[in-house]
Amino acid sequence: MIEFDEQQKRLVLKLVYYGPALSGKTTNLLCLHDRLQQEGRGELMMLDTTEDRTIYFDLLPFFYVAPSGLKIKLKVYTVPGQVRHDATRKAVLQRADGVVFIADSQLIQQGVNAESFANLEQNLSMVGLAIEQLPLVVQFNKQDLPGVVPEAELRETWGPTGLPVFMASALQGWGVLETFQAAVEGLFDTVDQKLGLREHYQVSRDDFVAQLVQAETKL
Amino acid sequence: MTEASSHIEFIIGEEKRLADIVGKAEVEPLLRSALKLGITRAALLDEDDLPLAVLGELPESGAPVRKQLNILVEGEPKGALLLEATEDLPGFEAIARLLQDALQLTVTNNLKRMLTTEVHTTIVQESYEQLVNTNRRLMESERRYRDLARDLELKVEERTAELKAAYSRLLQQEKLAAVGQLAAGMAHEINTPLGFIGSNLHSFTKYQARMAEMLELYQRLLDEGGVLEQIAWQARQRRQQLKLDFVLTDSGLLLEQCREGVERIATIVAQLKGFAHLDGMEQQSMDLVHELKQLLAGRAPQFPPNTRLITDLQPLPPVVCRVPLMVQAFANILDNALKSRAEGLELRVSSAVAGERLLISISDNGCGIPADQLPRIFEPFFTTRPVGSGTGMGLTVAREAVIGAGGALEVTSREGEGTVVTVCLPLTLDP
The missing domain is CATH 1.10.287 (Helix Hairpins)
Structure with missing residues (x-):
């Protein structure tokens, strides 16, 4: 948790999109930016990139004001996926309230996924976060490509972990909102447990989720 | 300055106030250009509506028109641009929008730069700490190796002494x-x-x-x-x-x-x-070849039937030794050869000078010594002959005599093919 100020009635949360290089973390944020209503969110800020690859991070903020007046700001970050930017990943992970792991569905990328997930586990423990207490959602992106691992197989592999797993194509824009919604729900539950959002601040779960994940109404 | 106080901790995502992002010096030129365009008073207000920068004076009279436009930080209003002008200022709206855009751009760009710098600093700090750690480990290991090198000689000496003691005990x-x-x-x-x-x-x-x-x-x-x-x-x-x-x-x-x-x-x-060596026998000069010839002549009656004697006796310089012992040594070696075969013995006796050594070799084509018995042949009383026909002292005595004279006795043998006994003695030069 980045900030919680009771006097100012301000809560700032952090959600991190983690995963191997080129698995589509920034594309996920771009898609969220395009698909969600402008009222609930700020602008997508992309820090310097080299050849379209994230080297620092991207940031997309979301806002929610509870009936009690509590202002909740959710900052969604991506990390650079390349192995060499490990220090940046660690820095971005600090004080995270939730993690979305964007995996690459292509068969040849499965080793890279596993490596990146191990790296996530290691970095979480290095910044003092317990992976089992953190809401964690897994997305298998790039389902639109040929040569992907069948969904049944992915679910069989990841099912035993108990983590919510989503299939998606960020490029085609499906599965992204579902992933984000699951993460927001998980985030709400853990924060509610810690701060008593419902009890003390009249934040309803449905309202919170609906406000943050409000798709642009189709015309 | 200590390491701790020079360490800056950045948390990515930490909220920033407008004052952290832009300063008076950056804002004032923008506000000044507003005044030049006819704005009466221009100000940038922070989150708490307190002015970060103000330029221009309000006239005593006349009700100015006010415009307040939000400045966003990460999509959130974190401050406002406040402009006051006289009612009749042409293009007030356009000027206000232009100024807002310019300020917003400055704020956003500054924020980006700050975030980049923070990540960068964090990484640099981490790399530096890693380097410091690596350096410390390297220095430690260097020290260990230095100590090791210093102690090595001592340790080698200690071990050598230990080995020597163990060897002498053995x-x-x-x-x-x-x-x-x-x-x-x-x-x-x-x-x-x-x-x-x-x-x-x-x-x-x-x-x-x-x-x-x-x-x-x-x-x-x-x-x-x-x-x-x-x-x-x-x-x-x-x-x-x-x-x-x-x-x-x-x-x-x-x-x-x-x-x-x-x-x-x-x-x-x-x-x-x-x-x-209990008899205190005197060392004397000895003509080995002469003694060998005499020995062969004396043993002739004991040669087995059909013995072929092949000698290649090159003259040797005199050897200083206990003569009777040395004669006994060669007699014992010769006797072994003679007993190695019942008939058809091929006995070769040769002598030569090789470098600083004298080599005398006695070989036979007899029964040979089994490989498993070869290591025991110098043991006192070790014999393969039937009880009573060998004392088991022959080669023991021979080797003692040769070693006593500073030489070495070597036996090579293959079972069923024969045995070669080589006596090697140092070349003693005339004083």
């Missing part, structure tokens, strides 16, 4: 074992002749009593006086009763056997004395 144990073996072998070798000497002497004592009785009878008969025929008859009778003819013959045999036994013991003792 040698001592081996010597004790050899002495024990020697004593056991000696006891056995001496016991056998001692056994039959004792038994023979026991028999001889009885014979001696009979002889004494016979002598007494003669004396008594002579003293009593009588007819000579009578005396002779009585003496003959008694002599037959005492079986003196057998006793006399057997006594000779017994004594002869005793003498042989004593000789055997004497030989063993003589060999042991040589083995132990």
Whole structure:
């Protein structure tokens, strides 16, 4: 948790999109930016990139004001996926309230996924976060490509972990909102447990989720 | 400055106030250009509506028109641009929008730069810490290696001394074992002749009593006086009763056997004395080739049938040694060769000077020594021959003699093919 100020009635949360290089973390944020209503969110800020690859991070903020007046700001970050930017990943992970792991569905990328997930586990423990207490959602992106691992197989592999797993194509824009919604729900539950959002601040779960994940109404 | 105080901790995502992002100096030029465009007063307000920068004065009279436009940080209003102008200012709206955009761009760009710098600083700090850690580890390991290098010599010396002590203990144990073996072998070798000497002497004592009785009878008969025929008859009778003819013959045999036994013991003792250098024998100059020739001539009668002797004896400089011991050594080696084959022996004897060494080689085409017995051949009393036909001291004595002269004795052998014994002696130059 980045900030919680009771006097100012301000809560700032952090959600991190983690995963191997080129698995589509920034594309996920771009898609969220395009698909969600402008009222609930700020602008997508992309820090310097080299050849379209994230080297620092991207940031997309979301806002929610509870009936009690509590202002909740959710900052969604991506990390650079390349192995060499490990220090940046660690820095971005600090004080995270939730993690979305964007995996690459292509068969040849499965080793890279596993490596990146191990790296996530290691970095979480290095910044003092317990992976089992953190809401964690897994997305298998790039389902639109040929040569992907069948969904049944992915679910069989990841099912035993108990983590919510989503299939998606960020490029085609499906599965992204579902992933984000699951993460927001998980985030709400853990924060509610810690701060008593419902009890003390009249934040309803449905309202919170609906406000943050409000798709642009189709015309 | 200490390490701790120079360390800046950034948390990515930490909220920033507008004042952290832009300063008065950056904002004022923008506000100034607003004044030039006819704005009366321009100000940038922070989150709490407190001015970060203000330019221009409000006139005493006249109600100005106010415009307040939000400045966003991460999509959230974090401050406002406040502009006041007279009602009739043309394009006030456009100027206000232009100024807002310019300020917003400055704020956003500054924020991006700050975030980039923070990540960068965090990484640099982490890398620096890693480097410091690596450096410390390297220095530690360097120190360990330095200490190790310094101690190495000492340690090697210690270990060497330990090894030497262990080796000398081992040698001592081996010597004790050899002495024990020697004593056991000696006891056995001496016991056998001692056994039959004792038994023979026991028999001889009885014979001696009979002889004494016979002598007494003669004396008594002579003293009593009588007819000579009578005396002779009585003496003959008694002599037959005492079986003196057998006793006399057997006594000779017994004594002869005793003498042989004593000789055997004497030989063993003589060999042991040589083995132990107890006799203080003088060192003398020796012509090895001459001695070898004499030895071969002397042993000729013991050559097995159809022996072929091949000699290649090159003259050698004199060797200083205990001559009888050395002669005995070669005799023992030669005897082994002669006993290695019942007939058709091919005996080769050669001598040569090789560098600073004298090499004498005696080889045969005999039975050879089995590989498993080869390591034991120098052990005292080790023999493969039937009991009584070998003392097991031959090669032991030979090697002691050669080593005593500063040389070495080497035996190579293949079972069923033959044996080569090489004696290697140092070349002693004339003083």
